[in-house]
Amino acid sequence: MTQSAPENRALCRDCGMRLGATLARCASCGSPRLVRHPELDRLAIAHIDCDAFYAAIEKRDNPELQDVPLIIGGGQRGVVSTCCYIARIYGVRSAMPMFKALEACPDAVVIKPNMEKYAKVGKEIRERMLALTPLVEPISIDEAFLDLTGTQRLHHATPAETLAGFIRAIERDIGITASVGLAPNKFLAKLASDLEKPRGFSVIGAAEAKAVLAAMPVGRIWGVGKVFQQKLERDGISTIGQLQTVDAADLARRYGSIGLRLAQLAQGEDARLVTPERGAKSVSSETTFRTDISSFQTLRPILRDLSEKVSARLKKSGLSGRGITLKLKTSDFKTITRARHLSDPTQLADKIYSAGVDLLENETNGRKFRLIGIGVSDLETADRADPRDLLDQSAERRKNAELAVDRLRDKFGKSAIELGLTHVTRTAEKPKKT
Template sequence: MTHRAIIHVDMDAFYASVEQRDNPGLRGRPVMVGGSGNRGVVAAASYEARQFGVRSAMPSARARRLCPSGVFVPARFERYRAVSRQVFEIFGDFSSRIEGLSLDEAFLDVSEWVGEKQKSLPDIGAELKRRITEATGLTASVGMAHNKLLAKIASDYDKPDGLVHIPIDQVQRFLDPLPIRRLSGIGPRTAGRLHGIGVFTVGQLRRTSLDVLSGLFGKHALELVERAAGIDEREVTTERVRRSISQETTFSDDRHDIEALVAVMAEQAEKVAQRLADRGFYARTVTIKLRSSGFSTITRSQSLGGHTRSARRILAGARELLEGWAGWRQQFAVRLIGVGVTGLSERPDESDLLE
């Protein structure tokens, strides 16, 4: 049986690494990309800043308390897009089947290279990694396996600057000791429920009775067992039908202030607008998602009156929805907030475009 050869590439601390590369004075220093004001949010953090506990989507005020020696720099999305194009051009030298997930992350199906050029998957991954560094001066973490699930786990395993291959005959040996949070789709709540029945590692999950898991997760139980066994039949898709684009942030503690939420939404709107531009789309409808501390979730949507990829317009619509929701409440506690867009079009009429 012939197996696929899949590579997952994840550029290391991409925005912050670009800033450190472009400004030698920032190299080796804790760098935080984003707004530095009291209501700003960290869009990206260098590995030096992460050592202090700084993470993306963290309020800048908290990041400054954790890392007082850190340097804030404003985001330069045009610059990041230009570097991303360089990286994706290199991807094109290795495969015609590229699934871009963001500016700094992608899956590549290199099965043809393995078959036609008689090269091993680890050799291809190492060459790809070398080419990226030579062209951009940046490092990437590269994961290799026979499916997307395992390739992604491999790229996350040894960051930064990792190069990890999971051979097909070593899957369970590699996966079994890992904590369950390393599996995609297992977040804090799912992990908490699994911990409650004594399941902490991927191997324990794989060996747990399907009946027990079905009692907790219903129809999703089989999915969990398959992931724990390293099973993933998804293909690398070069063209994905996008019905929506969104960005969400989950807070470690509840938020009670409109302006603080709007500051987070501003960063989210910027990222949504960036992804619209990257994919060549315009959006007609803006949506917000809110989750309370009690885990009840609501969404609100409204038409923008035309198609746009403007972060300013997306934020204005999102803010209006947020203020409309909060207007009649004396108090609220928000644990998660998200901004998204729908009604996507690649070629809207010029008369319908909003700047």
């Protein structure tokens, strides 16, 4: 465990021993799981991603599930939250409709998500990450970027050695596994962590970045979704290597600011820092129905109920936002999103619902929907929310009425006051929550 270890010496992931570069197995513990790379002791940006996190926790807690395909998700009309690696062999994937997942793997065991339990484990892992470095940038409950620059003196080990010890510890103490990507920047670290899952430890160095990226499809670039990937392919760009040959100015002319970003990432360059605080980018709520709904009049009270939930979370968190997004999923699983930007930030259910219902009315043309959701984005603090509108006195009255209802509900409980629309929702058959 030394800072002065010669470059390209191997690191045993199972015991931490430093070894000669030519050995195939660890001389100390006999493990073949060795990491070797010319830049191993000079890299400090890592991406850690727990392996099949929800499923791993359930298998840890019930040993009888160890050797069976396991799916974490909703009922027959729900979707797969995650699945174990055995189920993935059968073609099951996250976000797959549950009925398709069970068609692919009919012998799978299905368990509903226990988010409280998963959050507790995620918090424990996050606290252990923070013991390594204060520069931890969470991406989700089970993954994060870490910057271990300058931690050698603290841990008496290189970042690579510290990371190997970390994943050994969470496997031993918490009972789940994780994969690590180590690189000179966040983009390459994220790519590296996906290369050898599960229980992976992969390194992409600066010198080899362009060559490693060249054969990858453009969809591997962070932020290039399915639609944009198809656009690039129509333009004759299907691999990152092809992007590398296109002038940055040309990409900017074709695709705007994202074109410049593509040019940089294709070369393996990423100037983003690991930032410890990642505030919420949006607050949303959605629900999946037991049976598909096409009627605008039926959807309206459900949308109002969701708007109240979003509003309550904004108020509790001291947040507001200008962006209102309506989400719909059709009976054939196509997702539709429609957005509106408000002139002032809001945290009021009345304004969230008003914008959402206008967007909804344009989409209810006979199509059947299996899911509806509403969200608020472009978040900021609540001190600028909902300024007084001198031109619309009725809006001010609605605001005051809503705040009065909030005070009553805080004192006597949420069911103390029911508005007309939400009362319809709550007295009808409740839709299944996602």
